[in-house]
Amino acid sequence: MEKSTNNQSRRSFLKVTSLTGGGMMIGFSWLANLLPNEALATAANANDWVELTGFIKITPDNQVKIFNPNPEFGTNVMTSLPMMVNEELQADWSKVIVEMGDYDTPRFKSQFTGGSRGMAQGWKPLRTAGATARMMLMQAAANEWNVPVAELTVANGVVSHKASNRSANFGALATAASKLTAPTNVELKKNSAFSLIGTPQKNKVGKDIVAGHSLFTMDYKHEGMLIAMAIHPPAFGMTLKSFDATEALKMPGIKSVFDIQVYKDGYKRAGFDTRAFNKLVVVVGNSTWEVMNARKKVNVQWIPTETTKEIVAAWGGQREEIVPAGLESTDEHMKQMYAMQQKPAKLLRKDGDPETAFSKAAKVIERTYSAPFLSHNPMEPISCFAHITDEKAYFVAPIQIPEMMKQNIVSNLGIPGDKIEMKLTRMGGGFGRRAYGHYIVEAGLISQKIKAPVKLIYTREDDMTNGIYRPTYMVTYKAAIDATNNVTAIAIKGGGIPEGAVHENRFPAGAFENYIAEGWEIPSNITIGAFRAPGSNFIASAEQSFLDELAETIGKDPLDYRLELLRKAKANPVGKRNDYDADRYIAVLELVKEKSNWAARPKNAKRGVAAYFCHSSYAAHVVDVTMKDGQPVIDKVVSAIDCGVIVNPEGAVNMVEGAVVDGIGNALYGGMRIEKGVPMQKNLNQYRIIRHKEAPKKIEVHFVQNNFDPTGLGEPPFPPVFGALANALYKATGKRLYNQPYLNELNKS
């Protein structure tokens, strides 16, 4: 046993509340934002540090319920996080009921799904909660039987005293346990003693999913509920002038048509308060189809926006964000980005003397990469239920980061924070899109206006043309090569609209004596947001494609060249801010090398490799591809992952497979074009998403086995897929690919 002595658990406190009719409920919360502790250090971004909370509920009839603190959007936290609790609680996992915790400001400190941080953040607090509850149950048994706690054992939800042949289940002990003071310094199992963590467990919600039960906000119903839809401008850079609803109001089932302003003038936006359009025309009626039809009859006039300034008050600071006027276009964006590549940019990092190295180089290779805006397109379109009354503001919402909604709801709806009640539903995908809860405020404003319960529904078109895209990016990689084929310097310069993706301290920083990284940004009125592995999803594709081409240029094996650079960076790291662990990076490359039989591959193998580190986990992929009738066929993908302790191998493998499929799809097909401010892809018949027949024929997932605390898998396996695919396609076609989506470039003669 090891003492749980991290700051987080020392300073945590547990509240115990007796339930009416017996049973106990343990709530826990942490003051972790005060702490520069190890959990904080594993967070992708220190500013993003959030707390986790959860519940254990035991009833006298021996039902054990574990509340999942983090909203579920498909990474299987409804299973893996309660597994952490139960590893220590030691209830009968097959009978444990898991339930999504509601958003509850007074009780909880934080609920956050994003940044692949759920595993890392839950690791000690959730096990500590389970251990604390188990200790209280054991103490209750010890008191009742008048025996020392040390003589008790716990297994499958039963506390036993062997010497006196007595036993009791958790339910029988729960009421007495709830009256005890919670211990503050519990011991946690050593990893080697885990009996649940590390075993493959099925999704706890699986049966409800395959039966089609009501799980999603889109499915939610409420007595007297009306349906609302909003009309937003047809283009970025446009706003509402006026509307005429005469015809729409004559349509059957229509209750009301009005306009709303989402954020009040001067509202200081919090970190996830992005919204594309601030003034919307809303149609409210009895049923979805009636509202869909009526809104076509609303005659709306739009006018161009002025350049505006917005205040973003987030992450402990405040900044102004310029939202320029104008109707932007993808072709113009490409020209602007190429122009920025020719201008001086912001220096992000410089090691040694890259200028001299480039001036003395025998050869310089320079390659420029670009990628378009991407739409998240979660399968469940955006929706939110709201019922605002004088007593309370009740929401049923699919939101990744409920904790950061409070400022938004309080300010823009004028509702005191303690009147907000929010049921958090399972989300039909998110990928970052549902971090931005403007739709919660919109639903609230609509309910306030019509004084009725209402569900706001976005159609697919509403969502896809509503911005919050992955930014569009460009980056140039440059290498100086001397007469003996040594790479003497690396230069990286890039940016994006409206933000860039150069991560100056990531590999290959640290492996080159002479290194420079520069960045720039171009403001835009097209709104962007976090998209599965923000920034990394582009920069990894460019970096890993460039390293491949560089290795080829200097006559080295691409996988071995990466290993060589990492070993160099480990032995003699250049600079002090390199944010990767070379050993763990090497381990995933070695593993993928072994499992893909890389060294013995045929000389003409159509095979590519890539590796990346982001969001605290390491991933490497080897992709095999063949071309058939001008279309790539992905024959096989072998993946090697290091995410520390693997909590639920079943879910973990599924996540990696999904990331591989998603990566291939976005790399080949993904892209949102803008013309004169208008998003050109409006639905799934225009925006191409990977389908069954385009998915890899086989995916093999391998994990590095180690004892590092677990880190996430939602994002890390995704970015290196792009580069591995591009490098394989080069082998299959002889064509290096620089601009996404790759299929467009492949088909260019």
Next chain:
Amino acid sequence: MSKFNLKVNGKNHEVDVDPTTPVLWVLRDHLNLIGTKFGCGVGSCGACTIHLNGRALKSCQLPVAAVGTQPITTIEGVVEEVGEMHPVQKAWLELDVAQCGYCQTGQIMAAVALLKTKPNPTEEEIESAMSGNICRCGTYVRIKAAIQQAAKSSTK
């Protein structure tokens, strides 16, 4: 508004709706059968897949007026038909297919219809029959394996 008699999952229902209303919204809004999902509204994603006369069909593209006397089966009816979980649903659980889960009822409806006409589909037949159903989480590899497993278990 017009009245329509629909046979859904073996039961008769009368609804009074606009004749152009897609069956998707009749099921979801009027019959409270929410297992049939709204994904795109243009027949491109398959989240709304139902069976009409036993054949898989995208219910967002089917106006209620076009149904007539043809029987409709939804995911809720698939369970009722079999009396317990359908072999396809069981395979989905055994292979732990779902991630977010939103598209999976549509995927299952497409798979059930496929196995009715082709009890032992080849990989290519599965890929082809299932390519109208998008899974944004990318669970395709598991879906294919689950269909193969269901085929095996029902031909045993």
